[in-house]
Amino acid sequence: MEVQEIKTATITSKGQICIPSTARNLPGFREGSKIIITVYSDRVELKPLKQKGMSDSLMCTLASEEALSRNWLSPEDEEAWKDL
Numbered sequence: 001m002e003v004q005e006i007k008t009a010t011i012t013s014k015g016q017i018c019i020p021s022t023a024r025n026l027p028g029f030r031e032g033s034k035i036i037i038t039v040y041s042d043r044v045e046l047k048p049l050k051q052k053g054m055s056d057s058l059m060c061t062l063a064s065e066e067a068l069s070r071n072w073l074s075p076e077d078e079e080a081w082k083d084l
Contacts, residue, residue: 019046 028048
């Protein structure tokens, strides 16, 4: 894999960054595209979400996250689970 560009970005108070145009011109990174954000202990990876060919386990994980977040983001739930 060849590095095409190295840039820096500033994280805003809302946790937002600007994705450089080099990345925005790659397939799957257009405005309105869904991306997968994978967080590791030392880095974050952004990948385009391609449903075709996506593993069943990844689709299940993403669907579960979306479904659970609708019903499980109340302050009461966060308090109940904070020490687990």
